[in-house]
Amino acid sequence: MTTTELLNGFLARTKSDPDAPALRTRKGVVSYGELAALAGHAQAELTTLPPGPVAVLAKKSPEAIALVLACLAAGRPVLLPPIDLGEVALRELCERAGCAQVLAADAGQAEEHPDLVTRVIAGNGVGGGTGNGAAGGAGTPAEGGAGGGPPLPQPAPVTAAHTAFILTTSGSTGTPKLVPLSTGAVSAFTRWAGDAFGLGPGEVVLNYAPLNFDLCLLDIWATLRHGGCVALVDPAVAANPRHVGDFFAACDVTVVQGVPMLYQLLAEGAFPAVRHVIVTGDHAPASVRATLPDRFPNARYYNVYGCTETNDSFWYEFDAAEATAPDPLPIGEPLPGVVASLEPPSDPERMDAAELLVRTPFQTTGYLTAGPGTSNGRFVAGADGHTWFRTGDLVRRDPGGRLFLVGRDDFQLKVRGVRVNPEQIERVLLEHDDVVEAVVVPDGEGGDVRLTAFVRRTRTSGLSGLRLRAHCATRLPRAAIPSAIRLVEHPFPRTSTGKVDRKRIAA
Numbered sequence: 001m002t003t004t005e006l007l008n009g010f011l012a013r014t015k016s017d018p019d020a021p022a023l024r025t026r027k028g029v030v031s032y033g034e035l036a037a038l039a040g041h042a043q044a045e046l047t048t049l050p051p052g053p054v055a056v057l058a059k060k061s062p063e064a065i066a067l068v069l070a071c072l073a074a075g076r077p078v079l080l081p082p083i084d085l086g087e088v089a090l091r092e093l094c095e096r097a098g099c100a101q102v103l104a105a106d107a108g109q110a111e112e113h114p115d116l117v118t119r120v121i122a123g124n125g126v127g128g129g130t131g132n133g134a135a136g137g138a139g140t141p142a143e144g145g146a147g148g149g150p151p152l153p154q155p156a157p158v159t160a161a162h163t164a165f166i167l168t169t170s171g172s173t174g175t176p177k178l179v180p181l182s183t184g185a186v187s188a189f190t191r192w193a194g195d196a197f198g199l200g201p202g203e204v205v206l207n208y209a210p211l212n213f214d215l216c217l218l219d220i221w222a223t224l225r226h227g228g229c230v231a232l233v234d235p236a237v238a239a240n241p242r243h244v245g246d247f248f249a250a251c252d253v254t255v256v257q258g259v260p261m262l263y264q265l266l267a268e269g270a271f272p273a274v275r276h277v278i279v280t281g282d283h284a285p286a287s288v289r290a291t292l293p294d295r296f297p298n299a300r301y302y303n304v305y306g307c308t309e310t311n312d313s314f315w316y317e318f319d320a321a322e323a324t325a326p327d328p329l330p331i332g333e334p335l336p337g338v339v340a341s342l343e344p345p346s347d348p349e350r351m352d353a354a355e356l357l358v359r360t361p362f363q364t365t366g367y368l369t370a371g372p373g374t375s376n377g378r379f380v381a382g383a384d385g386h387t388w389f390r391t392g393d394l395v396r397r398d399p400g401g402r403l404f405l406v407g408r409d410d411f412q413l414k415v416r417g418v419r420v421n422p423e424q425i426e427r428v429l430l431e432h433d434d435v436v437e438a439v440v441v442p443d444g445e446g447g448d449v450r451l452t453a454f455v456r457r458t459r460t461s462g463l464s465g466l467r468l469r470a471h472c473a474t475r476l477p478r479a480a481i482p483s484a485i486r487l488v489e490h491p492f493p494r495t496s497t498g499k500v501d502r503k504r505i506a507a
Helices: 005-016 032-046 062-073 087-096 107-112 183-197 216-226 241-250 260-265 320-324 422-430 465-473 502-506
Strands: 021-025 028-031 054-056 101-104 163-168 178-182 204-207 229-232 255-258 276-279 300-307 311-318 339-343 354-359 379-381 387-397 403-408 413-415 418-420 435-443 450-457 484-488
Touching (some): 005 032, 005 062, 021 032, 021 062, 028 032, 032 062, 054 062, 062 216, 163 183, 183 216, 183 311, 204 216, 216 229, 241 260, 403 422, 413 450, 418 422, 422 435, 422 465, 435 502
Parallel strands (some): 021 229, 054 101, 204 255, 255 276, 276 300, 450 484
Antiparallel strands (some): 021 028, 163 178, 354 387, 413 418
């Protein structure tokens, strides 16, 4: 029997230097001692609940992170659902995950879902970001509560196969699926991330993603395992460029990971303290990449590819010249322990690409199967006896052997009898210097499918639909040129994981 390496690393840092900063928020600093005290009190409350998995319905905060740490220490699988789902969908996810208890880390969350939340566990008011470096001013956290101080979380013995987190897919193309991650998978991933990016003492890692997003495995959990400090962007102002930029600068961030939208928010100022810049989650438009060398002049740049089901599986380090080049970036090389395979796509007309299959040390064993939209058909047994994940992503290999994403196997459409890929059209639109965001959605059925492109242009641009059609005509077959182009000035709606919400746009 083993305990999770994540908790062991966190507690080791707590005992060796309880005053070290663990979290930074716009309200102040939370030390390792304070965070451990919050988690210890939360774990004590968990012991009064019946055994079994629990759901944590919480906006990102020190109290929420402490509650998740308490669940891990108690050996309870913890479901982290998207909090912006409707009440019915949230209840369905909790039931499918077997969570009889739905916990909140603040009373406000419980008031939003009074018929769903069964208990508010807020850490007993200890800590909370006062920045004083003391855990409630009582006792010494490093001594586990000696002298009347607050308790430390006490890790329960668990196996490597024990479920630690239950994440969800974005739901952007259907009902969110439940993705259980084992203690062994989490330990392997946080070990790799900490070693790859040096997430140890003295490092400040920006966390922009919501708590339920898989990016937090690196931003939050790997950082706390290795003794670094997490800078938490307040979800309430996460879309405000001035707040994000000011907070980023004030925290002296050294490692940043995010989807392209984050780097659009950081479009002004320079941040020379940053050592590593990780772009993930979406195709990074050339216009976004081109800003990186000026914003982060001393950093190394990475394009990281992965899925919620497998976690990160490929990475590619690129230099300033590649960042400013118009060509798309390759997905790079497999991470240590990751194996990839290419197979013909399900559509025989797409022989110019191959579907990417991977297996990783960090992946789930399969979706939790209960309810609609949870088929495990993407998990296949390989001849090697291992389980592989069919990503649904189509890739092409260039003459040098590098792999490039070209779209999704399940996003193919026939327009006037010709097979087209909406994501490829979006990439062409994003190549235009005046385009910030682009989404292509179908309208109609059967042989009467038409394409509409929604395009957000730069604020000072005089870009017109006619000019965009001319831009597309030089790069796309006629059937792939959108029938209608709608120009908008406001940002696109997003899912809880930061991806463009195609369903809302299509509606």
